[in-house]
Amino acid sequence: MLRARFLIPAAIFILLVVVLGIGLTLDPREVPSPLIDKPAPPFNLTQLDHPDKTISQKDMLGKVWMLNVWASWCVSCREEHPTVLALARSGVVPVIGLNYKDERADGLAWLARLGNPYQISAYDHDGRVGIDYGVYGVPETYIIDKAGVIRYKRIGAVTPEVVRDKILPLVKELNGNA
Amino acid sequence: MRKLLVLLLGLILAGTALAKEATPAVPDPALEKRAVKLEEQLRCLVCQNQTIADSHAELAMDLKKEIREKLKAGMSEDQITQFLVARYGDFVLYNPPVKATTVPLWFGPFALLFIAVAGLFYYLLRRRHATAQQPLSEAEQARVQALLDASGERK
Numbered sequence: 471m472l473r474a475r476f477l478i479p480a481a482i483f484i485l486l487v488v489v490l491g492i493g494l495t496l497d498p499r500e501v502p503s504p505l506i507d508k509p510a511p512p513f514n515l516t517q518l519d520h521p522d523k524t525i526s527q528k529d530m531l532g533k534v535w536m537l538n539v540w541a542s543w544c545v546s547c548r549e550e551h552p553t554v555l556a557l558a559r560s561g562v563v564p565v566i567g568l569n570y571k572d573e574r575a576d577g578l579a580w581l582a583r584l585g586n587p588y589q590i591s592a593y594d595h596d597g598r599v600g601i602d603y604g605v606y607g608v609p610e611t612y613i614i615d616k617a618g619v620i621r622y623k624r625i626g627a628v629t630p631e632v633v634r635d636k637i638l639p640l641v642k643e644l645n646g647n648a
Numbered sequence: 649m650r651k652l653l654v655l656l657l658g659l660i661l662a663g664t665a666l667a668k669e670a671t672p673a674v675p676d677p678a679l680e681k682r683a684v685k686l687e688e689q690l691r692c693l694v695c696q697n698q699t700i701a702d703s704h705a706e707l708a709m710d711l712k713k714e715i716r717e718k719l720k721a722g723m724s725e726d727q728i729t730q731f732l733v734a735r736y737g738d739f740v741l742y743n744p745p746v747k748a749t750t751v752p753l754w755f756g757p758f759a760l761l762f763i764a765v766a767g768l769f770y771y772l773l774r775r776r777h778a779t780a781q782q783p784l785s786e787a788e789q790a791r792v793q794a795l796l797d798a799s800g801e802r803k
Contacts, residue, residue, distance in 0.1 A: 498696060504737040571706065597710050604735035606693035606707050 503604055503623045510537070510614050511602035518569050518577050518591035525566070525592045527618060534644045535564045536637070537612040538588070538628075539600065541572045542580035544608040550627035551584055557633055558587035563613075563641045567591030570600045570608055613637060615644045683716050686725050690732065691740050699742065 505511075514526045538554055540547040558565040567588035569577045574593060581591070594600055603612070606625075613622040622640055624632055687701035694705040700712060711732070718728050729741070738744045746754050784792065 501693065501737055501739045504734060597707075601710060601714060602735060604737075606736065 497626075500625055503620075503625075505604055505612075505620050506623060508620055510612070510618050510620050511599070513592065513594075513599040513602065515568075515592040515594055515599060518567070518574060518581075518593045521574070521593075525590050527614070530564070530566065530614065531618050532616050533564060534616055534641050535566055535614055536641075537566050537568055537603075537614060539568045539570050539603070539605050539608050539610040540591075541570045541608050542576040543572065544570075546627040547609045548584070550609055550629070551587070553628050553630055553633060555585050555587040556630075557628075557637070558589075562638065564589050568599065568603075569593050570605060571595065571597040611637075613640055613644070679716070679719055682725065683712070683719055686715060686719075686728060687712060689742050690729075691742055693736055693740065 510527045512527055514524055517523045517525050536557075554565060557563065565587050567590070569591045571594065574595075577591065577593070581588075592599070597605075603610070609627055611624040611628050612620050615621050621644060622636060624636070628637070684701055688699050690700045690711075692698045692700045692703035692705055692708045692711075694707050695703050698708075700708045700715075715728055718731070723731075732740050738750065744750050744753065
């Protein structure tokens, strides 16, 4: 009887600590995207380095590709930049950029200074396409399959672990099956 | 002293007069009212504990613009909400729909309350049984008697 009186509060306390501890490891910014397994929203934007040429998600049909939302003003984009660059140079998956709410000159200068991992960057000056893709924190990264369906979304910087554990296996799987 | 106060008051008022009010994107007050009402029910995903109406984050500003344009184009509140949920998920709603993934959110607090109340009742019942059904032992009886006698003597 006396033991229960002390053990029950202690058990409740430990339970609470465990629940709160799990809560600490979760990232509240990682909101599950409703766009997974949905067709990539259509866009038709000018290219960052060629204002006279356009790019659309349709141009990438038939390929597994990665869409990486970036901006010259975005700090985490610099953080992920070497990882994205390495992934693009490995040639495993074509990387298309979406230059989000940026100035053309700033974006081009950023790429010139740090290196350009993107085959093409689409220029989304007013962020409209960003809204269609549910972008709320740059950088964001999408893996889109051959049929143009979004299969994976990463919010925040792409790390080498994400590339190794998520992106590479998924790209391999998507290329193998279709 | 009074002059100083007047001066201070003047300065305060001057400050508010200079502060620029956000110019509504739409001059139509009825539409503006609908837009704000809708924005108050939507979460800003950048600053997660603010509504879009409250937030001045870039994305919130863009969404405000988007909402106004859509209202102007004749879309209903429901349609705009659908539009946003399709892109950002149920998390944009401050009043999320009841479905499988939100059941713990809606009913979790009631479940906890139920468990707590049940626990309390169990505890109270057991205590009442424990006190009511245990007759006093002989030693206790003697002690009660002694105490009663002692208090009686003092009077």
